Amino acid sequence: MNPLQIELPGLSLKNPVMPASGCFGFGREFSQFYDLSVLGAIMIKATTFETRFGNQTPRVAETPAGMLNAIGLQNPGLKGVLTNELPWLEKFDVPIFANVAGSQVEDYVEVAKEISKAPNVKALELNISCPNVKTGGIAFGTIPEVAKELTKKVKNVSEVPVYVKLSPNVTNIVEMAKAVEDAGADGLTMINTLLGMRIDIRSGQPILANRTGGLSGPAIKPVAIRMIYEVSQQVNIPIIGMGGIQHTDDIIEYFYAGASAVAIGTANFVDPLICPTLIKELPEKLAELKIDHISEIVGRSWKNEYL
Amino acid sequence: MNPLQIELPGLSLKNPVMPASGCFGFGREFSQFYDLSVLGAIMIKATTFETRFGNQTPRVAETPAGMLNAIGLQNPGLKGVLTNELPWLEKFDVPIFANVAGSQVEDYVEVAKEISKAPNVKALELNISCPNVKTGGIAFGTIPEVAKELTKKVKNVSEVPVYVKLSPNVTNIVEMAKAVEDAGADGLTMINTLLGMRIDIRSGQPILANRTGGLSGPAIKPVAIRMIYEVSQQVNIPIIGMGGIQHTDDIIEYFYAGASAVAIGTANFVDPLICPTLIKELPEKLAELKIDHISEIVGRSWKNEYL
Amino acid sequence: MIRQEDMTIISQKLIATGIYELILKGNLVNEMEHPGQFVHIRVNQQVAPLLRRPISIATVRQDLQTITLIYRAEGEGTSLLAEKKSGEKINVMGPLGNGFPTDDLRKGQTALLVGGGIGVPPLYELSLQLRSKGIEVIHVLGFESAEKSFYLEKFSELGKTYVATVDGSLGTKGFVTDAIEQEQINFDCLYTCGPLPMLRALEERYASKQGYISLEQRMACGIGACLACVCHVADDPTKKKYRKACSDGPVFRMGEVII
Amino acid sequence: MIRQEDMTIISQKLIATGIYELILKGNLVNEMEHPGQFVHIRVNQQVAPLLRRPISIATVRQDLQTITLIYRAEGEGTSLLAEKKSGEKINVMGPLGNGFPTDDLRKGQTALLVGGGIGVPPLYELSLQLRSKGIEVIHVLGFESAEKSFYLEKFSELGKTYVATVDGSLGTKGFVTDAIEQEQINFDCLYTCGPLPMLRALEERYASKQGYISLEQRMACGIGACLACVCHVADDPTKKKYRKACSDGPVFRMGEVII
Numbered sequence A, B: 001m002n003p004l005q006i007e008l009p010g011l012s013l014k015n016p017v018m019p020a021s022g023c024f025g026f027g028r029e030f031s032q033f034y035d036l037s038v039l040g041a042i043m044i045k046a047t048t049f050e051t052r053f054g055n056q057t058p059r060v061a062e063t064p065a066g067m068l069n070a071i072g073l074q075n076p077g078l079k080g081v082l083t084n085e086l087p088w089l090e091k092f093d094v095p096i097f098a099n100v101a102g103s104q105v106e107d108y109v110e111v112a113k114e115i116s117k118a119p120n121v122k123a124l125e126l127n128i129s130c131p132n133v134k135t136g137g138i139a140f141g142t143i144p145e146v147a148k149e150l151t152k153k154v155k156n157v158s159e160v161p162v163y164v165k166l167s168p169n170v171t172n173i174v175e176m177a178k179a180v181e182d183a184g185a186d187g188l189t190m191i192n193t194l195l196g197m198r199i200d201i202r203s204g205q206p207i208l209a210n211r212t213g214g215l216s217g218p219a220i221k222p223v224a225i226r227m228i229y230e231v232s233q234q235v236n237i238p239i240i241g242m243g244g245i246q247h248t249d250d251i252i253e254y255f256y257a258g259a260s261a262v263a264i265g266t267a268n269f270v271d272p273l274i275c276p277t278l279i280k281e282l283p284e285k286l287a288e289l290k291i292d293h294i295s296e297i298v299g300r301s302w303k304n305e306y307l
Numbered sequence C, D: 001m002i003r004q005e006d007m008t009i010i011s012q013k014l015i016a017t018g019i020y021e022l023i024l025k026g027n028l029v030n031e032m033e034h035p036g037q038f039v040h041i042r043v044n045q046q047v048a049p050l051l052r053r054p055i056s057i058a059t060v061r062q063d064l065q066t067i068t069l070i071y072r073a074e075g076e077g078t079s080l081l082a083e084k085k086s087g088e089k090i091n092v093m094g095p096l097g098n099g100f101p102t103d104d105l106r107k108g109q110t111a112l113l114v115g116g117g118i119g120v121p122p123l124y125e126l127s128l129q130l131r132s133k134g135i136e137v138i139h140v141l142g143f144e145s146a147e148k149s150f151y152l153e154k155f156s157e158l159g160k161t162y163v164a165t166v167d168g169s170l171g172t173k174g175f176v177t178d179a180i181e182q183e184q185i186n187f188d189c190l191y192t193c194g195p196l197p198m199l200r201a202l203e204e205r206y207a208s209k210q211g212y213i214s215l216e217q218r219m220a221c222g223i224g225a226c227l228a229c230v231c232h233v234a235d236d237p238t239k240k241k242y243r244k245a246c247s248d249g250p251v252f253r254m255g256e257v258i259i
C-alpha cells in the first residue's frame, strides 16, 4: 500500500504534495529540474479572463522568515492558458488544479466554465482571496455572502470539483468556510497570503510598487495551522493546507491540524527541488512516527482532544 | 534639542521607546539590568479586577521568527497592582501606561477608574484584543460597536488619556480604529498578537496548553506595518506601533508607516537590554538618515505618496 | 548578578549519541555558584531561532573561568549550537534560577541523586559540591539506551552509580525507580532532575522524605518577567498562588509545587 | 543546465570598503559560459534570510573549476555571506539568465564597457572574453569613492580604463557619463551594468548605437517562474508584453525593454 496515496473529491492523488498557485508558474521552469509527474498535483498560476500584466516592480520584498509579493495576477489570460499551457502540461501524468481569478463575477464564471473543460484540469481552485488586485478581488474573500454567491455561480458551470481558496485576512475564518461549503464547494484551500508591507529605510517608501503585498513563507505557518485547526472541525469538506511548508515535519503538522493534502509555495523559490524532495522523504518520516498511512492523521490534534 | 523627545496626549516622553505590555512584567526583573528611568514609558502587564492565575503551561512555543504565547492575563489583580507594583515603580522617573483588561465591561470600567488615579499612571492602554482569554476578550476587539461602547465607558471614568490596543485579527482594522476614535480614544496602540497555533510532531497535540496563542516577534512586523500605514491615514489620533521590533531600522520603519512612538515586546526576552540599547542607538541612526527630529518622519511613507 | 556575556567556546565534543559537551570561558563564571542554576543561550544573532535556550550548568571551574554544559542536540536551536566550533563566541545570559540547597545535610549523611536523560548534567556539579562537604552521594541515572548515556565514569568517581536504561542495554532494564528499588537504596535526601513523569513517580514514592526536584518548563525570558514558566503551589485552595520555574526555581522542595 | 550545488569556498577577501571577492569551486563551473550570467545564492539553511541572493559571475576559470563573485555586503544576506570562511560550503544555483552577446563585434572593433558600483563585476569576464576575440575594450567604471573602487588594475591590463567617482576622490568627479564625454570615447558597441539611473542616462545618450544593458531587479525564484522581475517591452501598445530579468535577461539589447 502506498502510504501517500489519497482521495479527494474529483481526484485521486499519488501523494498529497503539490506546488501552490503562483509559485510554480505553469510548470515549465521546474520541468528543467525534475519530471513533474512525481507531483501529487499542480496548482497553476491564477488565470483571469483577459491577459494581465499585473503590477509594477518591485513586486517582492523579503521579511523575517517570509516574503511579500504583489505580482498582481499576471497571466496570459484564459485563451493563452487553454492554448499554450494546459496542452503542454498534458505530457505529464499529473492532475491540475486551475486557479481561477477575476475582478467581477462574470469573469470568474466564464473562466471556470471554459477551463474546467480542459482534459487535465481535475479541479478548480477559486481564488477569492488575492490581496494584490485593486478592483474587487479582496471583497470576494472577506464577505461570506459574496463568497457564497460566487461559489454557487462557479459550481453551476464547472465540470470539475470546485475548491475555494480562503483569505486569512478576516475576523472569522470559520464563517467564511461555512458560507462556501453551504454554496456547494467541494473542498477548501487555505491559506492565501496575509496582507503586509515593508518600508525601505533609505527612501521612506514601501518597497513594493503596489505598496502592500501578500505575506507568505514560514512566518505565517502558525496562523495557517490555527485557521485549519478551527475550520476543519466545523466543515465536512477536505482542506488543502499551505503556508510556509519547508520540511516533512511541517506537512505532518498540517495534517494533524486538519488538512488532507498540502501545497508548497514560497519554498519552491528557495529550493526548486523542494516538492520531489519532500515527496521522497515523507514515507520515511511516517515510518519514524509509526503512521501507516498519511490519511490516518488528518485532524489528530483535535480528534484526540478529549482522550 | 533632544531629537527623541515626543509629545503624546497626556504625556511628554524623553524618547519614543517603551516596553510593551506583558513583556516586561511590572519592571522589577529588568531593573536588575538597568535604570528604568531611561525608558520613554513603561506599558505594564495587563491588570484585571481580580487576581488571575491564567492558563496552564506550556504557555509559550517558538515559531519561525516568532513566538506564540497564551499566558492568559495572569496578574495580581487591581488591588495587588495598586498596592505593590505601581508604588514600587514610583522610584523611577518614567510614565506608566496601565494596560487594562477584563472579561466584562464592568471589570474594565472599575479597573480603569481606580488605576487611572495612581500618580504615575499617565495613560491607560485598553486591552480589547487579548486573544488568550476565553470569555469575551476577543469580541471586544473585533466588533466595532462593542469596542466603541467599551471605549466610551472607560473614557467616562478615566482620569488620564485612554489609548486603545487594537487586535490584528480583523477583516477591517480601519473600521475598528475609527470606531474607537469616535468614542473618544486619545490614541491607539497596535498591534496585539495574531492568533496562531503550533502542533507538536511527536504528540500530535498543540504545544500550548491553551491550544491557540498569540503570535509575536519579527514574523508579524509586515502585518503591523501595513495596518499602521492604513490606520494612520484615516485617524487623527497618534499610534504607538509594535510588533517584532529588534533594531533601530525597525523603529524607523514604524515611524515611516505612521507610528508616533513604539513599544518593544518579545525582543526583551531575547536581550534584556534591548530598550536602553535602542534608545542609545537611535540618535545615531537619525543622524545617519539626516533626520533632525524623530517626529518629522511620522507617516512619511504615505505623506510623500504623491510627490 | 545576572548578566549577558559573549563567552568563548573552549571545546565542543560529542560524548554520546546526540549529546554534546560544551566548555565555555568568560567572566560570567565569577557569578556562578549554585549547582542546579542554568544559563540562557542565544544560539545566533538572526531572527530564527528567536528565543534563547535554557541549559543547566553541569560544572563550574572557577580556577579556569570555565563552565561545562551538556546538552542534547535535537531541535533547531540545539542543532545550531552543536555546529559551533572552539574559538567562536556565544551569547550567554546567567546565572539563572536558584540551585539545589546543599546545607540540609551533614557530613556522613547520604544524598541520593537521581537523573533522567538531559536531567543528569546539573547533578554532576551538585555531586561535586556535596562530596566536598563530606556527604556521601549515590547516583541513579536513567537513559534511553547505553549509547545515549554519558558521564558514568565521572559520577562513579564520586560515589556509587547505578544505571537504568529503557531498552536494557545498560544496567537495570526500566526506569530509575526500578533501579532504586532493586538496589534498595537508603538515603537522607533526594535530589532529582529529569522528565516530568520521573519526577512525579519519585515524588509519589518518597513523599515522606526530604528532597528537591529541578523542573523543566518551556521558557521565554528566563528571568521571571513573562510568566511562561509558572506552576501552581501545592495546598493552595485559591489556585492563584504560583512559582516561576525560571526565577523561583528551577529547583523546588519536593511537594512545594504541583508538577 | 541550471543546477544547485554546495560549492566550496576557496577564498573570501575584502577588496574595498564593504566589497568582498569570493572564490567558489565546484562542478557547477562546467555549466558556466556567458559573461553576464549570474548565480543565486542561499546564504544559510535557516528560515531567515529566506530568499536567495542573485550575484553576477565576475570570472570563470574552467581550468581551476572556480568562479569569482564580487559583492557588496550591505543587507542581512550579504553580511552573513561575508562571514563565511574558506573551506565552508555554500549552496549555489546557476548559471542563471542570458549573458552579454559577444558575437556582434569583429576583430579590431571597439567595445565600451561601462559599469557602476556592484554592476562592475560581470564586465570583467566580458572584457576577458572580448579581448580573447581580438576586440578592443575600453572601460569606464563609476564608484562612489576611491575607497569603494576595485579591480582597476585588472581592468587596466585588458584595455584603457577610466574612472569616475561621485566624490571626486579618484578619476573624473561625477558620473560615468561625465567621464565618457570628457574623454570623447568612440566605440562600436556599448555594454553596461549598474544602477538604473545610469542605465537610463546611457540609453538616452547612445540610443542610436548598438548596445546591451544588464538589468537589476528584485527577484524571488531566479528561474522565470514567479514573475517578480518582469519589465515591459518597448514599443508595445498593449502594454502586456514582458520580459523576465532573471530568465530572459538580465542582459537586454538597448531599447528592448522599458527601464
Ligand SMILES: Cc1cc2nc3c(=O)[nH]c(=O)nc-3n(C[C@H](O)[C@H](O)[C@H](O)COP(=O)(O)OP(=O)(O)OC[C@H]3O[C@@H](n4cnc5c(N)ncnc54)[C@H](O)[C@@H]3O)c2cc1C
Binding pocket: B061, B062, C038, C049, C051, C052, C053, C054, C055, C056, C057, C070, C071, C072, C073, C074, C075, C076, C077, C078, C079, C118, C119, C121, C122, C215, C216, C217, C218, C219, C250
Ligand atoms: C532550567 C532548564 C535546564 C535545562 N537544562 C538542560 C541541559 O542541561 N541539557 C539539555 O540538553 N537540555 C536542558 N534543558 C532542556 C533544553 O532547554 C531543551 O532541550 C532545549 O531548549 C530544546 O531546544 P531545541 O532548539 O533543541 O528545540 P526546539 O524544538 O527548536 O525548541 C523550540 C522551543 O521550545 C523550547 N523547548 C523545547 N523543548 C524543551 C524542553 N524540554 N524544556 C524546555 N524548553 C523546551 C525551546 O527552549 C525553544 O524555546 C533544560 C531546560 C530547562 C528549562
Ligand SMILES: Cc1cc2nc3c(=O)[nH]c(=O)nc-3n(C[C@H](O)[C@H](O)[C@H](O)COP(=O)(O)OP(=O)(O)OC[C@H]3O[C@@H](n4cnc5c(N)ncnc54)[C@H](O)[C@@H]3O)c2cc1C
Binding pocket: A061, A062, D038, D049, D051, D052, D053, D054, D055, D056, D057, D070, D071, D072, D073, D074, D075, D076, D077, D078, D079, D118, D119, D121, D122, D215, D216, D217, D218, D219, D250
Ligand atoms: C542579476 C543580478 C546580478 C547581481 N549581481 C551583483 C553582484 O555581482 N554583486 C553585488 O554586490 N550585487 C549584485 N546584485 C545585487 C544583489 O543581488 C543585492 O545587492 C543583494 O541581493 C542584496 O542582498 P542583501 O542581503 O545585502 O540585502 P537585503 O536588504 O537583506 O535584501 C533583501 C531582499 O531584497 C533583495 N535586494 C536588495 N537589494 C537588491 C538589489 N540591489 N538588487 C536585487 N535585489 C535586491 C535581496 O535579494 C533580498 O531578496 C545583483 C542583482 C541582480 C538582480
Ligand SMILES: Cc1cc2nc3c(=O)[nH]c(=O)nc-3n(C[C@H](O)[C@H](O)[C@H](O)COP(=O)(O)O)c2cc1C
Binding pocket: A020, A021, A022, A023, A045, A046, A069, A071, A073, A099, A127, A130, A165, A191, A192, A193, A215, A216, A217, A218, A220, A242, A243, A244, A245, A263, A264, A265, A266, A267, D220, D226
Ligand atoms: C509570488 C507568489 C505568487 C502567488 N500567486 C498566487 C496566485 O496567483 N493565486 C493564488 O491563489 N495564490 C497565489 N499565491 C499564494 C500561494 O499560493 C500560497 O497560498 C501562499 O504563498 C502561502 O504558501 P507559502 O507560504 O508556502 O508560499 C502566491 C504566492 C506567492 C509567494
Ligand SMILES: Cc1cc2nc3c(=O)[nH]c(=O)nc-3n(C[C@H](O)[C@H](O)[C@H](O)COP(=O)(O)O)c2cc1C
Binding pocket: B020, B021, B022, B023, B045, B046, B069, B071, B073, B099, B127, B130, B165, B191, B192, B193, B215, B216, B217, B218, B220, B242, B243, B244, B245, B263, B264, B265, B266, B267, C220, C226
Ligand atoms: C508573553 C507575552 C505576553 C503579553 N501580554 C500582553 C498583555 O498582558 N497585554 C497586552 O495588551 N499585550 C500583551 N502582549 C502583546 C504585546 O504587548 C505586543 O503587542 C505583541 O507582543 C507584539 O509586539 P512584539 O512582537 O514586539 O512582541 C503580550 C505578548 C507576549 C509575547
Ligand code: FES
Binding pocket: C218, C219, C220, C221, C222, C223, C224, C225, C226, C227, C228, C229, C230, C244, C245, C246, C247
Ligand atoms: S521564563 Fe519568563 S517568567 Fe519564567
Ligand code: FES
Binding pocket: D218, D219, D220, D221, D222, D223, D224, D225, D226, D227, D228, D229, D230, D244, D245, D246, D247
Ligand atoms: S525572479 Fe522569478 S521570474 Fe524572475
